[in-house]
Amino acid sequence: MPKLLIVVEHRRGTVKDTTFELVTLARQLADTSGLEPAAAVVGHQVGAIADTLARYVPRVVVVDAEPLAHFRYETHAAVLRDILEAEAPFLTLAPHTAFGMELFPRLSVESGRPCATDCIGVEVEGPELSVVRSVYSGKIRSRATLAPAAGYLATVRSGSYPVASEAGGAGAVEQRPCPAFPTPLRTEHLGYREEEATAVDVSQAPLIVAVGRGIKDADNIPQAQALADRLGAVLACSRPVVDKKWLEKERQVGTSGRTVKPKAYLALGISGAFQHMAGIKGSGVLIAVNKDPKAPIFGAADYGVVEDMFKIMDALKAEAGA
Amino acid sequence: MQILVCVKRVPDTADAEVVLQPDGSGIKEEDLAFGINEWDNYAVEEAILLKEAHGGTVTVATLGSSESEDVLRRCLAMGADEAVRVDDASFGDADPYVVARGMAAVVAKGAYDLVLTGALSGDHGFGMVGPVLAGYLGRPHATLVTSVVPDGSHVRVTRELEGGLEETLRLELPAVLTIQTGINEPRYVSIMGIRKVRAKEIPILDAAALGLAPADIGAQAKRIVHRGLSAPPAGRSAEMLKGTPAEIARKILDILRERGGMA
Ligand SMILES: Cc1cc2nc3c(=O)[nH]c(=O)nc-3n(C[C@H](O)[C@H](O)[C@H](O)COP(=O)(O)OP(=O)(O)OC[C@H]3O[C@@H](n4cnc5c(N)ncnc54)[C@H](O)[C@@H]3O)c2cc1C
C-alpha cells in the first residue's frame, strides 16, 4: 500500500495541534485512496512525543539524536531525506507554519520531490497529487497538480482539517539511526526569544474591538481607542497595523500574535486572512464590518456589515451614549 | 556586502473585486492596481539599510514582463543601485521552481553575499522561491526573518515562529533570507525620486544570456501545474445587518449587550 508520512511539528516537548489536523487528513486519504499513514518524529529526547503519536497513527518512525534538539532545516532535511529514501512515501505532509515553511520547499529540492505549500485541500488522483489553495486575498480557489513523481510533498494550512482524536490502540514505534550530516553545518540555532510581558493583555479580554488595515492611518487610531473605551472593550488589531507601528505588538491577534477568546469580537476593516482568524477561533460572537461584500471574513462571522467602518464607528459612539 | 533582492509585481486584491476569466485560467487584471509585493518592499528596505550601515551594493531582480519595470524603478528610487529584469517567452506562466531557476542564474552572474526575497507573494502566496532558490544554490537559508545582523563571515538572524516567539540563528554567508513584514519601516518613495531614476538603464536578461536551457525553465520544468481558478464555495455566511449607520449601530450594540456581556 502506498504510504503517507506526517512530519510531526513539535517544540520544547509539545506537539502542535497542526500535526493532529494532518492526522485527520491522513485518515481521510487512507479511506479514499488507501494510503497507509505513519508519522516521523525527528528531534532529541522525543520518546514521549513518539508515544503520543502512536495513539493516533499505526506507525511512528523516530530519529532521536542530540544535534536534532532544536529544529534546523539543515539537519532535519538530511534526516528526512534519509527517511524518504527508506520509506518511499507517496505523500509527505507538514503543517504550513514557520516549521513547514522553512523545511519543505528546501526538502523538495534536496529530495527531488515536488511540493505544494499552504494547501487547504489535498486529493490523490490516480498517480497524481491534486491540491486546492486559497489565493488572491482568499477570494479565489486555485487547483493545481504536482508534476508526476515517485513521491510528493505538501504543507497544509492550519484550520483546514479538524484536530483528530486518538485512534484507540498503540501504533508501532520504530527507531532509525541518525544519518551523518554534512560537515561543517552552516546553520546554528542560538536560542529562543520570548515576547516581553506587557501591560495590555488582549488574550483575557471579554470584549474586543479590533481594527485592520482599513483604519488607514495612524491618525485614526485614537478614534478606535475612544470607541473601545466607550464600549468597555480592549482594542486589538491585525498584523499590518503592528507592522506599521500604529499599535503595539501585544495587541496583534493571530498566529504570530495573540490568541483571544472574548465573548464578542468586533472586527473593523479586517479582511479575514487565516493567520488572523486562527487567533479568534475560540471567540463567542464575531461581528465584521468591511466595505467589501466579498471580504472572506464574512464567511466566518456571525454578523456582517457592508459599510465604511468610520461611519459605523461614529454611529456606535453616538448610539452608545455618554 | 553585495545584496540581491528578488521582487515581484502583484495585484492589490485585498481591497478590490477579483473577477475570474470565464475559462477560469486566470483573473481579469484590467481593473486591478499593481505594485511591489508587500513583503518585497520590506526586503528592499532591509537591503538598503544593510548597505547604509555596512557598505556594498543592492541589486533588485524580477522575472516578469515589461510591466514589472515600474516596480524595479520604484526600488531604484528607494536606493537600490542596479536593477535587472529576467524575461523570456520560454518562462511562460512561471511557478516558484521556475522563478527560482531564473533567480539562481542571476545570482550565478554576480558575487552576492546575501540574497533576499519576500517571505511570500501576496497573489499566490507559496512562500517557496526563497528556500527553493537556496536549495538550487546550495546555500544556507532562513525564512520569515525579522532581523538581520552581519557577523563577519556569518549573519545572525531572528526568525518568527508563532505567538510572539522568535528564534535566533547564525548562518554562514553567502545565504538566502526570506523577509517578513514589520522588520523595518520601508521608506516613502516620492514622484520626484522615481523621476530621478527614469533614465537608468535596466538590462533585460533572456534565457540565453542566463545560460538557461528550456529544460530548466520551460513548461517541463514546472513542478506545480495550474489546473484553474474558481470562486470559493458559498458555504456558511454571516447574517447581514442592514440599515442606516445609526440603525446598524443599535443592532450591533444589542448583540454586544446580549451576547458580549457589555454593560
Ligand atoms: C507567517 C505569517 C504570519 C502572520 N501572522 C498574522 C497574525 O498573527 N495576525 C494577522 O492579523 N495577520 C497575520 N499575518 C498577515 C495576514 O496574512 C494578512 O496579511 C493580514 O491579516 C491582513 O490584515 P488586514 O485584514 O488588516 O488587511 P487587509 O487584508 O489588507 O484587509 C483590509 C480590509 O479592510 C477593508 N477596508 C478598507 N477600508 C475600509 C473602510 N473604510 N471600511 C471598512 N472596511 C475597509 C478592505 O475591504 C479589506 O478587506 C501573517 C502572515 C504571515 C505570512
Ligand SMILES: Nc1ncnc2c1ncn2[C@@H]1O[C@H](COP(=O)(O)O)[C@@H](O)[C@H]1O
Ligand atoms: N517573478 C518573480 N520575480 C522575482 N522574484 C520573485 C518572483 N516571484 C516571487 N519572487 C520572490 O519570491 C518571494 C516569494 O514568492 P512565492 O514563493 O511566490 O510566495 C517573493 O516575495 C519574491 O521575493
